[in-house]
Amino acid sequence: KEIDIYAKRAMNYKNLFDPEHKLMRGKNQDGTFQSPFNPLKWGDAFTEGNSWHYTWSVFHDPQGLIDLMGGKAGFNRMMDSVFSVPPxxxxxxxxxxxxxxxxxQIMNMGNYAHGNQPIQHMIYMYNYSAEPWKAQYWVREVMDKLYTPNPDGYCGDEDNGQTSAWYVFSAVGFYPVCPGSDEYILGSPLFKKVTLNLENGNKVVIDAANNNKANRYIQSMTVDGQVHTKNYLTHDQLLKGTTINYRMAPAPNQSRGVNDNDLPYSFSKELKSVNNKNKKK
Known part of the structure; x- marks a missing residue:
């Protein structure tokens, strides 16, 4: 079937993963990895970026990338390293x-290059690896430090509005990591209250009454009065009109959003589910 061809191709990213470095690595025409390999090298195999930036470009299948890196703990260590390796x-x-x-270089966030689009979704991937509070921390860091009302207050390129769109979404509190899915991945809302007036006449009310600069972490949240532990909201939820209430805190809640059913969509999970159903038949 045609869909099977594309399902297979969607996993081609695994062919570029170098298990020795736990990073994506360019390949030669004969299929061998480029050598020597320097993850800090810009250009060549990567357009205006390096391996630390492009490794996370598996929008449709973060779980597959997590598996390649040895599980959530290994994945989170590699994510943390983006910010901790020197610039x-x-x-x-x-x-x-x-x-x-x-x-x-001048951002002082390690090798995180927000001024260039390829890594802008990366912070939100902590939601897929059961450490959503790190997404909340870093989203606020970027909004506070890299978007300011000063002559030098806008970081990097504004390619097709992407850098400002990142800010608008992030300030509201979520971001579409994989636009082909129906999920908006949670970050940390910037305001005490936001009301979105949708074209269909419905409203999305985002209420975080105790929000401030210090309270960047989601302690708990409800959607239409129901406790919400998932690390995402769906398009349908928003389209129908909804009220989202956040209780923010100065310290992370490390027991929220950590269960498997709280994690956003990954293609490999869907494949496993389909394969298991086929086996049962």
Missing amino acids: LFDDSYYGGVIHEIREM
Whole structure:
């Protein structure tokens, strides 16, 4: 079937994963990995970025990437490393420092390069690996530090509105990591109250009464009065009109959003489910 061809191709990212470095690595025409490999090298196999940026570009299947990295703990260590490795770089491919590199350097967030689009979804992937509070922490860091009302207050490129769209979504409190799914992945709402007036006449009310600069973590939340532990909201939930209430806190709630049924969509989970059903038949 045609769909089977695309399902197979959707897993091609696994062919670029180097288990030795736990990162994506360029390949030669004969299928061998490019060597030597420097994850800090911009360009070459990666357009205006490096392996630390592009490794996370598995929007449709974060669980598959988590599995490749040895599970949630290994995945979270690699995610943490993006922010903790120094802002070093290899610009030999370009023969000089391009502005995307310089913008990463001055951000003081390790190798996280928010000014360039390929990594902008990465923070939200903590929601797939059962550490959503880290997404809440870093989303606020980026909003507070990299978007300010000053002459130098806008980071990097504004390619087709993506960098400002990231901010608008993130300020509201969620972000569409995989637009082909119906899920908006949770971050940390920036305001005490936001009302979205939808074209169909419905309203989405996002209420976080005790929100402030210190209270960046979601202690608990309800959707239409029901306790909501999932790390996402669905398109249908929003379209029908809904009231989302947050109770924010200065310290993370490390027991919320950590169960398997709280995690957002991943394609490999769907494949496993289909395969299990076929086996039972």
